[in-house]
Each structure stands twice: as C-alpha cells, then as structure tokens.
Amino acid sequence: MAARRSHTNTSVLIIGSGISGLCVAIDLIRRNKCDDFIIVEKGSQVGGTWNDNKYPGCCCDVWSHLYSYSFEPNPDWSREYSGQEEILCYLISVAQKWGLFQKIRFSSNVSKSCWSDSEGIWKTEVQVTGDKDAEFGKEYTINSQYLVSAVGQLNMPSYPRLPGLHSFNGKVMHSARWDWSYPMEGKKIAVIGNGATAAQIIPEVAKVCDTLSVFQRTANWVVPKFNTDISTVKRNAYRYLPGFRKFYRARLMDIRETIYQANVVENSEAKQELRQTALAMLEAQIPDNAELRKSLIPNYPPGCKRVIMSDDFLSTLNHPHVTLETNPIKTISSSGIVVEGEHKYQVDVIILATGFRTLKFMYPIKIFGEGGRSLTDIWQNGTKAYMGMTVESLPNFAMLYGPNTNLGHNSVILMIEAQSRYINAMISTVLGSVRGEKICITVKEQSLMGYNKEIQERLKRTTFANPKCHSWYKAADGTVTNNWCGTVVEYQERTSKIDWASYNVACTGGKIISKEEVQHIGRVVEETRYAQSALYATCGFFGLWLLGTCALRII
Known part of the structure; x- marks a missing residue:
C-alpha cells in the first residue's frame, strides 16, 4: 500500500x-x-x-x-x-x-x-x-x-445497579473485562446473570472453585451444542478439496436458515419441537432434582430471548457445590450478597455476566x-x-x-x-x-x-x-x-x-444528481440449491465436489 x-x-x-x-x-x-x-x-x-x-x-x-x-x-x-x-x-x-x-x-x-x-x-x-x-x-x-x-x-459493558455493589470488599469483574491475574481456585464465587455468557463461564469456574452461587433473574431455554473436535482428516479435506469445504459451509447456512421457523415464528411447529428438545435435555442432565428443573423452565417461548447452546451448563448447576438462586438480589454487603428473604451468600468474588448496553x-x-x-x-x-x-x-x-x-x-x-x-x-x-x-x-x-x-x-x-x-x-x-x-x-x-x-x-452546493433508479450490486450466494443426497446418489463424490465449487458465487 x-x-x-x-x-x-x-x-x-x-x-x-x-x-x-x-x-x-x-x-x-x-x-x-x-x-x-x-x-x-x-x-x-x-x-x-x-x-x-x-x-x-x-x-x-x-x-x-x-x-x-x-x-x-x-x-x-x-x-x-x-x-x-x-x-x-x-x-x-x-x-x-x-x-x-x-x-x-x-x-x-x-x-x-x-x-x-x-x-x-x-x-x-x-x-x-x-x-x-x-x-x-x-x-x-x-x-x-x-x-x-x-x-x-x-x-x-452493562453494569447492574445493585445497592451496595461498591461496598463489596472482594473482587468484582465484568465478563467483558476479565482479570486473569485473579486466581479462582478455592474461591467462593457468585455469578450474576445466567444468559449465554454466564452459561459459558459457569462450567469453567465450577471446576476450580469452592462454592458457586448463580443468581438467576429469568430462566433461559438451553439446547445441546454438540461441540466436537474437527479431525485431521476433515481439516485436510477442507484444505485440499475447497469445493467440499464450500459445500459444507452452504449446508450449515441451510440448516441455520431453517432454524428461523423455530426461533422467530410464533406458534410454529418447529418452535414446539425446539421446546421439546430443550425440555428433554433438561430432564436428561438434571434427572434427580425436580425442584431445580422447575426453576430452569422459562415462562416464555423459545426465541424470545437468545437460546443458549451448551453441553454442560445445566449439568453443572446440578453439582453439589453449585447453588441456583432465583430470589431477587436485595443488596450487596461488604462480604457477600443478600437476597429477598434475607438469605446471605458469603462470597470472595462477584462475576457480572450482565451483558452490554x-x-x-x-x-x-x-x-x-x-x-x-x-x-x-x-x-x-x-x-x-x-x-x-x-x-x-x-x-x-x-x-x-x-x-x-x-x-x-x-x-x-x-x-x-x-x-x-x-x-x-x-x-x-x-x-x-x-x-x-x-x-x-x-x-x-x-x-x-x-x-x-x-x-x-x-x-x-x-x-x-x-x-x-x-x-x-x-x-x-x-x-x-x-x-x-x-x-x-x-x-x-x-x-x-x-x-x-x-x-x-x-x-x-445542493445540486441534485440524477442516479439510475436501481443499481444492482449482487450478493454472495451460499445456500445450496439442490438436495445433497440426490446429487451424491447420481454423481458420487465428484458431483458433491463439483456442486461445492459452485456453492459460493456472485449473482
């Protein structure tokens, strides 16, 4: 340059x-x-x-x-x-x-x-x-x-207006301003919030802390993530067969677009299926605690808030050293958190997983x-x-x-x-x-x-x-x-x-310029246009590769 x-x-x-x-x-x-x-x-x-x-x-x-x-x-x-x-x-x-x-x-x-x-x-x-x-x-x-x-x-970052927060003598950190110099091992930890960020933090800090108290304002729908390693074989295929990689991305695009019905459209059949998937996961990961399961079932349809994707968030909440608190926070004291009903949690660190403005x-x-x-x-x-x-x-x-x-x-x-x-x-x-x-x-x-x-x-x-x-x-x-x-x-x-x-x-100076009424600039087309199974059955792997080569193009 x-x-x-x-x-x-x-x-x-x-x-x-x-x-x-x-x-x-x-x-x-x-x-x-x-x-x-x-x-x-x-x-x-x-x-x-x-x-x-x-x-x-x-x-x-x-x-x-x-x-x-x-x-x-x-x-x-x-x-x-x-x-x-x-x-x-x-x-x-x-x-x-x-x-x-x-x-x-x-x-x-x-x-x-x-x-x-x-x-x-x-x-x-x-x-x-x-x-x-x-x-x-x-x-x-x-x-x-x-x-x-x-x-x-x-x-x-959005910081909650909690009475007494500045009087807390322990450590306070927002999830977006994480202090890695502070050791979490053996600490009594409080996490305020249980959204997508909290669902990622909670399983990690639960592995090393003494106790973990999660303060939930409203429950969230949680579905499996199925996060797995990508094998060396697949990575080599994505590298040396670019058409295969493009087709894979196109299929991911297709799948995500279909989630629109479940996530956004009210009263759709897909939404009911999403709800049943989330409830089944809740039952499987917390099989022996009906009271906890009840606290984790939202009273609103999936998609109203961001649906959480996690393989270990729910099961972590069922650990004996982890407590889910659903009563509203009344005040923060110098040594912990007091909820309505006057129950007090003694904590060393408060993690604010409270999102952004x-x-x-x-x-x-x-x-x-x-x-x-x-x-x-x-x-x-x-x-x-x-x-x-x-x-x-x-x-x-x-x-x-x-x-x-x-x-x-x-x-x-x-x-x-x-x-x-x-x-x-x-x-x-x-x-x-x-x-x-x-x-x-x-x-x-x-x-x-x-x-x-x-x-x-x-x-x-x-x-x-x-x-x-x-x-x-x-x-x-x-x-x-x-x-x-x-x-x-x-x-x-x-x-x-x-x-x-x-x-x-x-x-x-204000002189109006006449422009063509509509200027076509095109878009990146990444969704697949044909059924993968039919193509593979007809043309085998080469056909799949060929379609993948054309899956990303400008029209």
Missing part, C-alpha cells in the same frame, strides 16, 4: 477494527481499489468483541465454518464451535494478509464527529489513550469524505449531522436506520451491525458482508466525483420511516416481541430495536441493490 500523504485527511474513516470494520476495509481494497482509508480503534488489537471478551469458556455459538468471511475461509478450525482465542487469531491473520495493520490507529478513541455542511466532509475528533503516542498529541481531528461506524452492538448504538460517540443536528435528536423517538445502515440527516455515513440487523438464528457475518458490499457501493459513488465536486448521499426521511414501519410491523408478529420476556433485543416500550425480522437470504436480497429513489444525492 502507498504511504499516507496526510495524517488528518482521508477518503474514508472507519471506526472500529472488529469483524465489521475489517470487512469494510477489505472491500474498499478489493471492490473499490481504494487504499485511502483510516481505521481508528479504541482498543489495542483488532477483533472487536473477540478481543474484549476473554473470559473462561468464551466461545461462539455459530459453527466456525459459518462464522468466518466467505472470502477468507479457514480450513484449519480445530472445533465445530471455536473458542475466543482461535477466532481472534483468525481475525488477526486476516488483517495481516490484507495489510490492514498499517491502516489501523490503536488506542484511538472517537469522542465526536461532526458533518460540515460548507465543506461536505466529516470532522472526527480522536483522543489518543496510549501513553507514548499521546506524547505527540492527545487529540486531533480527522477529515473524511465518508464515515463508517463499525462499533457494533456488543462493545459497552445494546440499545445505545454509537455510544458514547457524539454525532452531529446536517445543520448540527445530533444523533440523539434524530433518535429521540426510537433508534432506526434504513436497511440498518443509513440515517436521516447524516450524509455520507453508514453503520454496520446497526439497528434491526442482529440475528437469533444464523451467522451475523453473513449480514455484515451484505452491509459492507452495500456501503462500498455508496462509497464508490462518493469517491467517483469529478472536477473537485463533493458528492453527498443522504437517505430520505420518508424512505427510512416507511422501511422502519414495515419491519416493525413484521417484528410485532415474531417471538422477539412476545410480552412474556424482557431481552436485550428490545427497548423498554417493547419495540424490537436490535433484531432483523426475516431470514438472512431475504436481507441479502434486499441489500443486493441500491434503490437510489430512497436517497438524496447532491453535489456540494
């Missing part, structure tokens, strides 16, 4: 170097042939949530071969569901391959970004947090033609768009974005993993790749200006409102909106803010083209 000519001016500024930020940067290189971009990262390494979360047992709940970029497959995943360290190593290797480290500025925290109406650029204020780097300037401003937010939904998109960055309008003002009546990416009054701006783009059934990387492709097409238009004129693209308010109304109406009929549970998927008023309403394929198809009628495209 060419050396940067200016430290403070760039065509594209990307905030965040997690999965989304890396994807946009790579697409800038391979689709737009653009290397004039900067990535600012508040942390000290790439990886986003996979760099932040380093707690014991941290693992993905999507198959490794599906939880990876389609354009950067990894034949060497060691397990069907890889752990945090392996995923982080994968992301580091991808960043290295594409030469992104020279584009990333670590320990660089974005405090504010303002759109300049007169200049047609974004001015983003960056605070340098690394001590040595800060010696050369703690604050500076980056000017960019286009601004991309890749900060994600799972980056700001998922409804605060872009928090705590302050964003100001056209006319100085703040993002807080824009979203005062609810968080929304057109296709989950573009926001009214914010020209030349897009976000990945934004409002209503999270999934409960499939790999979010499939969504991210579609978003990156869409955003890069818009960036191409902005960078394609001639005669020094700056092009500004802003989504029309009526287009955004119409889109949001449609998906919110659909979401009201999904399990996500079920009033029997509270989840990080939705706001206090019940509006589902985080999740997408359909399948991945539907989202990919909707974002495979840009409807320019939904945007205002203008040159600096």
Whole structure:
C-alpha cells in the first residue's frame, strides 16, 4: 500500500477494527481499489468483541465454518464451535494478509464527529489513550469524505445497579473485562446473570472453585451444542478439496436458515419441537432434582430471548457445590450478597455476566449531522436506520451491525458482508466525483420511516416481541430495536441493490444528481440449491465436489 500523504485527511474513516470494520476495509481494497482509508480503534488489537471478551469458556455459538468471511475461509478450525482465542487469531491473520495493520490507529478513541455542511466532509475528533503516542498529541481531528461506524452492538459493558455493589470488599469483574491475574481456585464465587455468557463461564469456574452461587433473574431455554473436535482428516479435506469445504459451509447456512421457523415464528411447529428438545435435555442432565428443573423452565417461548447452546451448563448447576438462586438480589454487603428473604451468600468474588448496553448504538460517540443536528435528536423517538445502515440527516455515513440487523438464528457475518458490499457501493459513488465536486448521499426521511414501519410491523408478529420476556433485543416500550425480522437470504436480497429513489444525492452546493433508479450490486450466494443426497446418489463424490465449487458465487 502507498504511504499516507496526510495524517488528518482521508477518503474514508472507519471506526472500529472488529469483524465489521475489517470487512469494510477489505472491500474498499478489493471492490473499490481504494487504499485511502483510516481505521481508528479504541482498543489495542483488532477483533472487536473477540478481543474484549476473554473470559473462561468464551466461545461462539455459530459453527466456525459459518462464522468466518466467505472470502477468507479457514480450513484449519480445530472445533465445530471455536473458542475466543482461535477466532481472534483468525481475525488477526486476516488483517495481516490484507495489510490492514498499517491502516489501523490503536488506542484511538472517537469522542465526536461532526458533518460540515460548507465543506461536505466529516470532522472526527480522536483522543489518543496510549501513553507514548499521546506524547505527540492527545487529540486531533480527522477529515473524511465518508464515515463508517463499525462499533457494533456488543462493545459497552452493562453494569447492574445493585445497592451496595461498591461496598463489596472482594473482587468484582465484568465478563467483558476479565482479570486473569485473579486466581479462582478455592474461591467462593457468585455469578450474576445466567444468559449465554454466564452459561459459558459457569462450567469453567465450577471446576476450580469452592462454592458457586448463580443468581438467576429469568430462566433461559438451553439446547445441546454438540461441540466436537474437527479431525485431521476433515481439516485436510477442507484444505485440499475447497469445493467440499464450500459445500459444507452452504449446508450449515441451510440448516441455520431453517432454524428461523423455530426461533422467530410464533406458534410454529418447529418452535414446539425446539421446546421439546430443550425440555428433554433438561430432564436428561438434571434427572434427580425436580425442584431445580422447575426453576430452569422459562415462562416464555423459545426465541424470545437468545437460546443458549451448551453441553454442560445445566449439568453443572446440578453439582453439589453449585447453588441456583432465583430470589431477587436485595443488596450487596461488604462480604457477600443478600437476597429477598434475607438469605446471605458469603462470597470472595462477584462475576457480572450482565451483558452490554445494546440499545445505545454509537455510544458514547457524539454525532452531529446536517445543520448540527445530533444523533440523539434524530433518535429521540426510537433508534432506526434504513436497511440498518443509513440515517436521516447524516450524509455520507453508514453503520454496520446497526439497528434491526442482529440475528437469533444464523451467522451475523453473513449480514455484515451484505452491509459492507452495500456501503462500498455508496462509497464508490462518493469517491467517483469529478472536477473537485463533493458528492453527498443522504437517505430520505420518508424512505427510512416507511422501511422502519414495515419491519416493525413484521417484528410485532415474531417471538422477539412476545410480552412474556424482557431481552436485550428490545427497548423498554417493547419495540424490537436490535433484531432483523426475516431470514438472512431475504436481507441479502434486499441489500443486493441500491434503490437510489430512497436517497438524496447532491453535489456540494445542493445540486441534485440524477442516479439510475436501481443499481444492482449482487450478493454472495451460499445456500445450496439442490438436495445433497440426490446429487451424491447420481454423481458420487465428484458431483458433491463439483456442486461445492459452485456453492459460493456472485449473482
């Protein structure tokens, strides 16, 4: 890559170097042939949530071969569901391959970004947090033609408001800020929370602690994960028979898409089957404790909250040194936790498995768009974005993993790749200006409102909106803010083209540019189109390999 000519001016500024930020940067290189971009990262390494979360047992709940970029497959995943360290190593290797480290500025925290109406650029204020780097300037401003937010939904830990928490004399740590220097062996441990993160931590700390007390607010549906090692034979097949690997990924994609019916569609037959699977697992792993089983059966349908995938969470709760507490926490004392009914738990360490501030998109960055309008003002009546990416009054701006783009059934990387492709097409238009004129693209308010109304109406009929549970998927008023309403394929198809009628495209000074009504940009097709069994019966292994070679293509 060419050396940067200016430290403070760039065509594209990307905030965040997690999965989304890396994807946009790579697409800038391979689709737009653009290397004039900067990535600012508040942390000290790439990886986003996979760099932040380093707690014991941290693992993905999507198959490794599906939880990876389609354009950067990894034949060497060691397990069907890889752990945090392996995923982080994968992301580091991808960043290295594409030469992104020279584009990333670590320990660089974005405090504010303002759109300049007169200049047609974004001015983003960056605070340098690394001590040595800060010696050369703690604050500076980056000017960019286009601004991309890749900060994600799972980056700001949520700390519970528990009376007396600060008076506790023992160790307190959030799951996303794990202190590996603190020894857990022989300790009396309390875990507050029993969601997906807690379900991974609990079996690990239970192996070494004296006692473990789990404080449950609401029960969760738990299904088997079946996480196994990937044999050397399979890994060699994935490496030397790329068609076989592609077909395997396509089959995983198919399976995950079918889970949509069980996870999202209310009163579906598939949902009843999912419920029976979870109840059967509960019965098998806790066969001799009816009272404990009763405490672990949710009063809401599967999918309303994230379904937990685990092979050892339930059985761990049945260990004699592990206690499940369902009474609400009353207060935290200097030496432990007091629940309603005045029972007190003496503990040495409190682990907060309480998730993230998922409804605060872009928090705590302050964003100001056209006319100085703040993002807080824009979203005062609810968080929304057109296709989950573009926001009214914010020209030349897009976000990945934004409002209503999270999934409960499939790999979010499939969504991210579609978003990156869409955003890069818009960036191409902005960078394609001639005669020094700056092009500004802003989504029309009526287009955004119409889109949001449609998906919110659909979401009201999904399990996500079920009033029997509270989840990080939705706001206090019940509006589902985080999740997408359909399948991945539907989202990919909707974002495979840009409807320019939904945007205002203008040159600096307000001159409207006429764009073709719909621009087809295509999508990555990864789902299989034919029955595997029929193909194998007809053509044998070679046919399977041949179909796999065609399973990943652009249409």
